[in-house]
Amino acid sequence: MPSLNQPPKPTRLPLWRRPLGVSPGTWDYVNERTIADHYDAFVADTPLCRLDQQIVAGEFPLLNLDNSLANSVSILDLGCGSGRVALPLASRGYEVIGVDLSNRMLEVMLEKSRTAELRGSVHAVRANLVELDGFADHSIDHAICMFSTLGMIKGRQYRQQLLRHVARILRPAGKLVVHVHNRWAVLREPKGPQRVIGSYLRSRFHSEHEFGDYIYSYRGLSKMFMHRFSRRELAADLVHCGWKIDRIERVTADGQSLLHGYHFFPPGGFVAIGTKGD
DSSP states (O other), rough: OOOOOOOOOOOOOOOGGTTTTTTHHHHHHOHHHHHHHHHHHHHOOOOOHHHHHHHHHHOOOOOTTTTGGGOOOOOEEEETTTTHHHHHHTTOOOEEEEEEEEEHHHHHHHHHHHHHHOOSSSEEEEEEOHHHHHHHTOOOOEEEEOOGGGGGGGGGHHHHHHHHHHHBBOOOOEEEEEEEEGGGGGGTTHHHHHHHHHHHHHHHTTTTTTTTEEEETTTTTEEEEEEEBBBHHHHHHHHHHTEEEEEEEETTTSSSSSSOOSSOOOOSSEEEEEEEEO
16 A cells, blocks of 8 residues: 555656546646645635535534544545545544645645544545555445546546445445536536537547546636546446445535535536445
8 A cells, every 4th residue: 555644756747657547737736836825715616616515514423532443444535635524524533544646735634624624534635536556455434536536537437446445345235425517517517518529529520538537727727627427427337346336426516515406507616425335
């Protein structure tokens, strides 16, 4: 297993050496230290960030530390960033292993964890989410992948590779909570229908493009990548990679809450909760 708590110093590889599943824009993102330094302030008022914390808290409640086994409950936070979800989990008694490709994000997370009063513990592993071979089989209890981190992986085969890795790493009955953006929510955005049609046409004529792939500007970076899922695609990928789907929740377009009942407009995203299949 990769070393914990002391993420190695980053080495800026040339663009053509970027890891599997990492787009050029994402490569710039993880290597830009100022993104991590100001990340918490940038997302502080983002409703979706508060919602995914609420969802994770509902799935992983406060541990009873009187139970001698409680301290052994571990959670893999995939794309942990600066610890926005990892630290609250640790405060509820879990051992959290945060995985991110950004060395600076991991540094910020560890700096915050050292000053927080945590009932559990926080560890950092710098790794590409597609290449988690360093984790042993059946070594972690549960996993989360929030804030559309799965959609930041370019290429369906690589997204599925992550899901298969997690199924291998988790212990029997392990739980996975994952959030993605909805492909059809683009229709509500400026020039949304044109963007959806453009993505579909590119997927028909360019093998490297998938329906639902989008390039956008983000915090001074002009080539950020995001894959947006249909509900069917998300469910199919989970089942294909060995997951039993417990439920798939719909997220409102503004990211403030989960949807209940019938709604005419497409949801903003989905949260899937699954357990390891037989």
